[in-house]
Amino acid sequence: MVNNNKVLKVAFYLIMTVFVSSCFLTKNKKQKTKAELVLIETTHGNIKVRLYDQTPIHKANFLSLVDSGFYNGLLFHRVIPKFMAQSGDPDSRNAKSDKNLGNGGPGYTLDAEIIDSLIHKKGALSAARLGNDANPEKRSSGSQFYIVQGRVFKEQEMDLVAENSLQSQKMTELQKYIYAPENEKILKQIQYYQAARMSYRYDSIIRSLDPIILERIGPNAKPTFTEKQIQAYTEQGGAPHLDGGYTVFGEVIEGLDVLDSICGAERNNYDRPKKDIIILKAYRVKK
Numbered sequence: 001m002v003n004n005n006k007v008l009k010v011a012f013y014l015i016m017t018v019f020v021s022s023c024f025l026t027k028n029k030k031q032k033t034k035a036e037l038v039l040i041e042t043t044h045g046n047i048k049v050r051l052y053d054q055t056p057i058h059k060a061n062f063l064s065l066v067d068s069g070f071y072n073g074l075l076f077h078r079v080i081p082k083f084m085a086q087s088g089d090p091d092s093r094n095a096k097s098d099k100n101l102g103n104g105g106p107g108y109t110l111d112a113e114i115i116d117s118l119i120h121k122k123g124a125l126s127a128a129r130l131g132n133d134a135n136p137e138k139r140s141s142g143s144q145f146y147i148v149q150g151r152v153f154k155e156q157e158m159d160l161v162a163e164n165s166l167q168s169q170k171m172t173e174l175q176k177y178i179y180a181p182e183n184e185k186i187l188k189q190i191q192y193y194q195a196a197r198m199s200y201r202y203d204s205i206i207r208s209l210d211p212i213i214l215e216r217i218g219p220n221a222k223p224t225f226t227e228k229q230i231q232a233y234t235e236q237g238g239a240p241h242l243d244g245g246y247t248v249f250g251e252v253i254e255g256l257d258v259l260d261s262i263c264g265a266e267r268n269n270y271d272r273p274k275k276d277i278i279i280l281k282a283y284r285v286k287k
Contacts, residue, residue, distance in 0.1 A: 037253070037287065038066055041280040042076070044262050047147070047255035048285065049125050055113040058127055058140065058249035063284065065143055070106070071282040076262055077101035078271045082151040083239060085262045086128060087279060088144035100270055106142040113247045114138065119229055121238040123252035123259065124148040132172055132245075140247050147252060149263040150238035158225050158233065161240050173213050174206070 036051045036059065051059040065071060075092035078101070079085045091104035110127065120126065125147055127140030153161070178187045186205065193202040225233070225240065233240050252259060265273040 036063060037285045038062070038250075038282055039285045040071070040255075040282045042258065042262070043276070043278045043280065044265075045255060045258035047258050048253050049147075049250045050253050051125075051250040052118060052248075054115050054118060055247060055249040057110055057113055058247055061110055061142065062145070062249065065106070066282045066284065070143065071279050074279050075101070076273065076277040076279070078146075079263050079265055079267055079273055079277070080271055081263050082149060083263070084146040084148050084150070085259060085277075086144065086146040088128065088141065090143065097274075101272060102144075105144060108142045109139040110142060110247075112138040112140060113249065114244060115248070116244070118248040119232060119238065120148050120150065120240060120242040120246075120248060121232040121251070122148055122150050122236045123256055124238065124248045125250035125252065126242070127247045127249060129246060133176075138245065138247075147259055148239050148242075149259055150233075152235070152237040153233045153240065155230060155234050158230055158240065162225065165241055165244075169217050170210075170213050173217050174209065177209065177213060177216065 038049050038051065040047045040049065051062060053059065070090070071088065073093045074087055074089065075095065076085045076087045077089050077092045077095075086102070089101050089104040090106070091099070092101045095101060109129075112129075118124075125145060128144035128146055129135055129138060129140050132138070177183060178190060186209075190202060190205055193199075193205070229240070229243075232238060262273075262277055265275065265277060267273050
């Protein structure tokens, strides 16, 4: 005969075990997804950024560099109004005013973590990288980053941005195709028609290659912007032409006015500010 009291005790124990385990897992899950914030103190003011959980490689790398003091003393070595401000080159620390910067790094690159929903809206924190020709995998610099200032777009401009993005990809892929060793004959024809100024012949060859190029870049080459993206770019602003090409791994939550100040600095022919803009210190903060 079964002891009912004993059964009830066992059942109660099992229920409590499941409840406690559930609470523990929920607590751990919340801890793991807790937002990481970094304060970047600069000579123009402070910028606070939040790092995305969706890009764990970049998040962990950025925090590791921040914790080690890597960014302390580095310059915003490249600034372009209505576009972005770039930093993270270790060669910029105490760099002479005539030094051309932007090629330094920690000695490694990162796998791309390009996510469609993480866009280049104003304040986006993104990883710099080498261009597509030298870097077809779109791997990120190990340390260099940029913060998007961008500009506000009209809704009708977004279609033009998408079309320009497609044309840019087609041109890049076309160059790779015609300069491939197996297509030397096609390249010579194109060069001959260019030199002879036979534009109709040149255009005819390029048009004939269009289906091949479109197949190589894939059916999703032309970006399509969601309503949320269009709203962000038409209200906040940003740089939508960069979407899909670079890893966005965080965003500014305080200090957009400081970003505007940095991007508005007077600069030389290399887009380096004439008066150094320095990251005094970068460190984690709780809120």
